[in-house]
Amino acid sequence: MNTLIRPALVLLVIMTLITGIAYPLVLSGLAHWIFPEQAAGSVIVKDGRPIGSRLIGQAFSDPRYFWSRPSATAPQPYNGLGSTGSNLGPLNPALTDAVKARIDALHAADPGNRAPIPVDLVTASASGLDPDISLAAADYQAPRIARVRGLDLAAVRALIDTHAEGRWLGFLGEPRVNVLELNLALDALK
Amino acid sequence: MTPASVALIAALLAAALASVKPLGLYIAHVMEGRPIWPVRVGAPLEGRLYRLCGIDPGTPMGWKAYATALIVFNALGALAVYALQRLQLWLPLNPQHFANVSADSSFNTAVSFATNTNWQGYSGESAMSDLTQMAGLAVQNFLSAATGIVVAIALVRGFVLREAKAIGNFWVDVTRATLYILLPLAFVLALIFVSQGVVQSLSADKDVTTLELLHYTQPKVDAAGNPISDKAGNPVMQSMATHTQTLPMGPVASQEAIKQLGTNGGGFFNANSAHPFENPTPLTDFLQILAEILIPAALTYSFGHMVGDTRQGWALLAAMIVLFVSLACIIVHSEQLGNPRIARLGVDQAASALQPGGNMEGKEARFGIGASALFATTTTSTSCGAVNAMHDSFTPLGGFVTLFNMMLGEVVFGGVGTGLYSMLIFAVIGVFIAGLMIGRTPEYLGKKIEAFEMKMSSIAILVMPFIVLLGTAVAVSIAPGKAGVANPEAHGFSEILYAFTSASNNNGSAFAGISADTPFYNTALGLVMWLGRYWPIVAVLAIAGSFAAKKRVPVTAGTMPTHGPTFVVLLIGTVLLVGALTFVPALALGPVIEHLMLWGA
Known part of the structure; x- marks a missing residue:
């Protein structure tokens, strides 16, 4: 032994x-x-206070802000201690119901906009903490932001452009924009 | 498939192929004990370590002693992980003051990490202390990967040795694989990960004040923490509002690196490699995918080098690549097609310069379709089991391929070491079948394949389908098995089938809707993981011992060449036939039905 x-x-x-x-x-x-x-979480500090991480998304429901992707974390969306996806299968009626509800919420916040909605804006992310939305999802929300904030649509679009991230080396990753940084920039406009 | 997806697959293969020869040669030299410089630098430490352990590095072991040492070492490792979880509340490095983990969950996790499965019934950010993660889980990430490497190397030695009784010293092999192969690679990779934003901190979780006040509801609980129900039995909800978000901290990067390199796959957080703190950028994502196939691909070269004919290794790699690319294309295509039921609601799923489109449920915006689908292919074909997208929400065809990858027995690159030894077993079976067809005594790499080897090969190959199908059958027949299912109809069956397939093949990914943190699943899957790992390993070591004892037969005109395209096709055929035929009926009940329902209606 x-x-x-x-x-x-x-x-x-x-x-x-x-x-x-x-x-x-x-x-x-x-x-x-x-x-x-x-190493310490890429924390964003504003006026001496930590207000979030560049890498972790936050929930937004005010029409004045760009909305993040739907989050399946519980009990609240974007719960930093409960990362998870919805795990709904493609045929699960709960998935179509959830997507319908999100479409309705987007329409209610911007009644005049009947453009097709970019898929990432109505589907839950894998982590529930996705910090980004696609450029299409940002573009879709631009008219609402401009109207509610009384801004020029062109100014909102220019802001999206300056914060847009492209594909790294032309093939790695997807064109996207960080929602928290974009919203902070919106608040800083005036 | 979009041009970016095609470029991604091409870049991955190019990077993997470029590293095959240098890394494969390095691994071979380390395991052969050649005095290359890292081994010379480590020699004094290694010598002291062997003295402390009472190991005589000069004494090789027969296959039975090798297998015994391996199982004892792994069992002790599992015990240590079990103990750490059961005692974590009273141990240091628990800044969140997490309670001790339950007995059944601890058993499951201990077996899961010792067997290189890394199935996770628990949620890392709310259950495991930093000490448990570092000294328990991460250590097994190294040692289980090293275990895979040494079994593969032992089998290769079986081909190389002639009339030998011993196949190597397990203690020396496992020490060298850990110190010279896994540790340096993990260290470099972890530092790159940190530079991209992967967290590496031992401080407590951080509270931040969010931009918007968040309103939500949650179930009301009584003083004991149990949810309160109203008279109708529905939970009483209460309205909440918060400005606070808590950012989880921990030694993530150090664990992330070995989790990918060792094809372990156990995430620090519940969302695994989808979590932005585990996998923050497209670059880390690419490196994570590459890390999964890096060592398994390189080992094919180590094999060719050690048996003295590198063409033999390239032939295995060619078969792996053909299977890999075909399977990857199916997932990418299927996920890019998207979900017709969602398209019907007025949602734009078309890929464009502004969006990835496709089936984005359970996927991250920074990865889109291509990187998520490629990650899914790699993680299920390498036995890694990490995920950067939720497989449960994949299209039926995409989910089919992830299941099918595992059912092939994890040989398309496969796990670290397990991929090579499992593929070599398929090669032995392929050669045997070909030998029967042409009426000659089958031989592979100069070793005659006889009754004993075929018996052991059959045991190694057949135990997996047996426990997958038996486990699934039991689970769908009893209430505790059916209770965990999250999705209705065929998809619910797929969740159970996936769980047993993943556990038996030591993969660890899941159709994660299933609630597996129950006494039934923790116990059943724990047993299945143990059998799925060590049963084939013992059979493989027996074959290694038997081959090592044999003479080498000279190559004649009647010897079937095992390095050309004919052999590659034969090997692919063997893998597909054995793997696919066993599981067709089960697959038909799950993803196949689902695919027809999604597109037929």
Whole structure:
């Protein structure tokens, strides 16, 4: 047994010290030193107060703001401690009902707009914390923002353009815009 | 398929192919014990480590001793993870003061991480302390991946050795695979991840004040924390409003890197690689996909190098790539087509310069269709099981392919080590079948394939379908099995089938609507994971021992070449026939019916 249990036990302890303690601690130290902001959650600070993370989306329902993607987290949307998707199957009636309700909410906030709605604006994200919407989803909401805020439509579109992120190297990722940053920029316009 | 999706697949293959030879050679040299510089640098540490453990690195083991050491080491690892979860409240590094995990959930998670499955019945951000994640889960991420590598290497040694009784020293192999292969790669990858925004912090979770006041309702609870119901039995809801969002913290990047490289797949957070703190940018996403196939692809070269004919390794890799690209194209195409029921509501699902379009339910805006579908293909064909999109919400055809990938036995690249040894077993079976057809004694790489090898190969291949189908049959017949299902009709069946397929193949992804954190599923899936991992491993090591003991037969005119296109086709055929035929009836009851219902009506 001494040739079996002792090696197994001692090796497990040593490997735990190396890969379970030393590796994450050294990496934490290095990360904190080289990339302090990224390692701590890419937090946005405004007037000395943390108001969110660049990477974690927030819920918006005021017509004055661009709305984020629907979130399936519970009990509230964009619950930072409850990341999840809806996990509704493509044939589940609950999925079509949810999409219908979201379409109705968008129409109610902007009665004049009957353009087809970009799919990402009415479907729940995988994490429930998606910080981005597609450029089409931002563009769809631009007339509402302009009307409610009394802004020029062109000014709102220009704001979307300045915050738009394209495909990295032409093929990585999707054209999109960060909703929290876009809304902060909206508030900063006047 | 959009041009960007095609470019993404091409870039992934190019990056993987470019790394196959250098990494494969490096792995072979490390496992052969050649004095390359990292091994020389680590030698003093390695020597001290062996002395402390009482290991004689110079004594190789026979296959039975090798298998025993492997199982004891893995069982101890599982026990350690179990203990950490059961005691975490009283242990340090628990800034959130998470309670101890229940016995059945702890058992499931312990087996899950020791077996390289990383099925997650729990939700990481609300259950596991930093210590459990670091010293329990992350350690098994390394050791279970190293276990896969050493089994593959042991089998390769079986082909190389002649009339030998031993196949290597398990302790030395597992130490070297961890220290020289997994740890350096993980360290570099983790640092890149942090630079992109993956969290790496041991501080408590952070509260931020959101821009808008959020109104929502939640069930009212009594003093004991149980939900209150009204007279009709409906839960009483209360209105809430908050300006606070809590950002979860933790040593995420260090775990994320090995989770992908080791084809483990257990996320720090519930949403796994869809969570922006695990996978924040398209670049991290690309690297995560690449990391999943990096070592499995390179091991085919290590194999070719060690048996002295690199063409043998390229042949295996070619078969993997053909299968991979075909399967990837089906998922991408199907997800891009979108959901006709949603299109009918006046929703725009067409891809354009401004949006990815397609089936975006359960997908992230930064990944869109191409990167989500490619991730799904890779994660289910490599046994990784990480997800950057929710497979439960995929189109029926997309979900079909994720299931099918796993049912092939995780050989399309496959898990770290498991991919190579499982593919080699298919090669042995393929050669045997071809030998029967032409009436010659089958031999592979100079080793005669006889009754013992065929028995063990059959055991290694057949245990998986057996436990998948048996487990699914039991679960759909009893109330605790049916209770966990989230979606109605055929999709509910698919959720159960997916759970057992994923657990048996040590994949770990899920049709995640299923509520699997119940005593029934925790126990059943825990057992299935254990059998699905160690049963084939013992059979593979037996084959390794048997091959090692044999002479090498010289190549003659009658020897079937195993490096050309004919062999590649034979291998693909074997994988598809064995994998597909077993599961066609089960697939017909789930995703096939669903596909017909979605597009037929």
